[in-house]
Amino acid sequence: MFDNGDLNLFDHDSFADGVPHKTFERLRKEDPVSWSEGDGETRGFWNLTRHSDILNANKDGQLFSSAQGIRVEDQSHEEYMARRTFQETDMPEHTGTRRRVNPKFAKPVVANFEEVIRNLASDIVEKAIMKSEFDAVEDIAKQLPMMMLGRILGVPDSDLDWLVEKGDALIGNTDPDFTQHVIDKVDTDAYRFMPFRSPAGKHLYDYAAEVLAGRKRVDPDGVLARMMLGDDQLDDLEFKNFFCLLVAAGNDTTRYSIAMALHLLTEDQTLIPKLQTGQYWDTVADEFIRLASPTMHFRRTATSDIKLHDKTIKKGDKVLLWFVSGSRDEEVFDNPNQVQLDRSPNRHLAFGQGGAHVCLGMHLAKLEVRITLEELVKRIDFIKAIEPPTWTRSNFICGVKKLRVKVG
Numbered sequence: 001m002f003d004n005g006d007l008n009l010f011d012h013d014s015f016a017d018g019v020p021h022k023t024f025e026r027l028r029k030e031d032p033v034s035w036s037e038g039d040g041e042t043r044g045f046w047n048l049t050r051h052s053d054i055l056n057a058n059k060d061g062q063l064f065s066s067a068q069g070i071r072v073e074d075q076s077h078e079e080y081m082a083r084r085t086f087q088e089t090d091m092p093e094h095t096g097t098r099r100r101v102n103p104k105f106a107k108p109v110v111a112n113f114e115e116v117i118r119n120l121a122s123d124i125v126e127k128a129i130m131k132s133e134f135d136a137v138e139d140i141a142k143q144l145p146m147m148m149l150g151r152i153l154g155v156p157d158s159d160l161d162w163l164v165e166k167g168d169a170l171i172g173n174t175d176p177d178f179t180q181h182v183i184d185k186v187d188t189d190a191y192r193f194m195p196f197r198s199p200a201g202k203h204l205y206d207y208a209a210e211v212l213a214g215r216k217r218v219d220p221d222g223v224l225a226r227m228m229l230g231d232d233q234l235d236d237l238e239f240k241n242f243f244c245l246l247v248a249a250g251n252d253t254t255r256y257s258i259a260m261a262l263h264l265l266t267e268d269q270t271l272i273p274k275l276q277t278g279q280y281w282d283t284v285a286d287e288f289i290r291l292a293s294p295t296m297h298f299r300r301t302a303t304s305d306i307k308l309h310d311k312t313i314k315k316g317d318k319v320l321l322w323f324v325s326g327s328r329d330e331e332v333f334d335n336p337n338q339v340q341l342d343r344s345p346n347r348h349l350a351f352g353q354g355g356a357h358v359c360l361g362m363h364l365a366k367l368e369v370r371i372t373l374e375e376l377v378k379r380i381d382f383i384k385a386i387e388p389p390t391w392t393r394s395n396f397i398c399g400v401k402k403l404r405v406k407v408g
């Protein structure tokens with residue numbers, strides 16, 4: 001859909017050709033707390049699009065609560081209770097689970113994966129470029145996040161394709177390329193107690209039940225095994241939802257960040273020679289992730305009336321924090337739509353920085369993006385698109401889903 005600066009943020013089609021950045025630019029300038037109408041089923045919501053407003057709201061988890069849902073969809077209390085993960089809780093409840101999982105994802109712990117990631121990335125890139133023409137999303141961007149997800153969870157490699165397909169169906173529940181149960185097109189009421197209102201959620205629940213019952217062996221050092229041990233272990237439903245969260249959150253986001261980096265390399269042929277100098281590796285991952293901002297927003301719910309700029313957000317209203325817009329706010333970033341490989345500081349919001357829910361997997365994601373690019377530019381001098389990229393149809397997750405390229 002052509003972005004005339006006035007697209008409807010409720011409509012997934014507004015995002016089907018990529019993020020409507022002109023619309024966000026106008027909203028940041030003219031209407032930083034804008035209202036989007038809903039439809040008969042889903043209530044309307046507020047949009048925060050400026051960096052400073054998003055950061056302030058994200059810091060105040062009591063006023064902008066996560067505990068009534070984090071996506072646009074309205075849920076009954078029963079649906080919320082059946083599907084919630086620790087991402088959909090506030091302090092102090094959130095803090096307990098977060099403390100348990102944090103150590104596995106801490107920067108120094110993740111740094112130990114560098115060699116594993118490099119070996120995997122180097123194999124993936126070698127294999128892809130042997131073909132000289134290929135889909136860079138399928139053959140490069142998708143592969144490493146999927147393999148690392150397997151290692152983090154501790155599940156067998158042979159299950160990964162299946163798990164990723166299910167994760168795609170969850171996250172891509174508005175895109176007919178990923179699911180037959182497109183949430184705004186068909187009746188998904190039968191799945192309202194499943195993650196993302198998706199039948200894939202049921203399949204992932206079943207897998208998690210096999211793990212819980214000991215019929216599916218998992219690596220004792222992986223996150224899943226860790227979450228099944230100890231006095232404060234999760235109950236069965238919490239465990240299943242936690243598993244679905246990781247399959248959904250740990251996969252597409254990093255894929256779409258790598259895919260965006262590859263897309264930008266095809267658009268600017270000066271980037272590969274610059275990367276080959278080796279000067280930019282400390283800053284590259286953040287810059288590409290800033291420009292990708294694949295989880296475009298998360299939702300909060302106002303717990304009191306809030307006056308912001310010239311608007312009043314009422315208690316109980318839904319508020320979307322548009323990280324993708326804050327990460328290109330011209331008040332914070334020079335030339336926000338351009339790649340600056342040495343951008344530093346880089347105060348982007350793609351990981352939900354500033355809030356208690358800041359991305360658990362961010363160090364892992366950054367390492368994967370950097371190492372993939374390092375391994376790629378060692379081996380190629382150019383990458384060119386041979387077809388225009390296609391994008392996910394979603395106002396929640398943005399990404400290049402297909403990018404046919406040739407390399408040399």
Ligand code: HEM
Binds near residue numbers: 152246254361
């Ligand atoms: C470039 C890749 C990634 C991006 C852009 C991203 C983005 C985000 C964002 C914006 C949030 C904040 C959610 C909120 O405010 O409610 C978040 C939370 C989270 N992310 Fe990521 N993510 C990425 C990769 C990963 C990976 C690789 C994993 C795990 C393997 C992961 C697991 C999580 C989890 C579990 C949470 C919830 C944390 C909490 O509620 O305390 N993410 N992510």
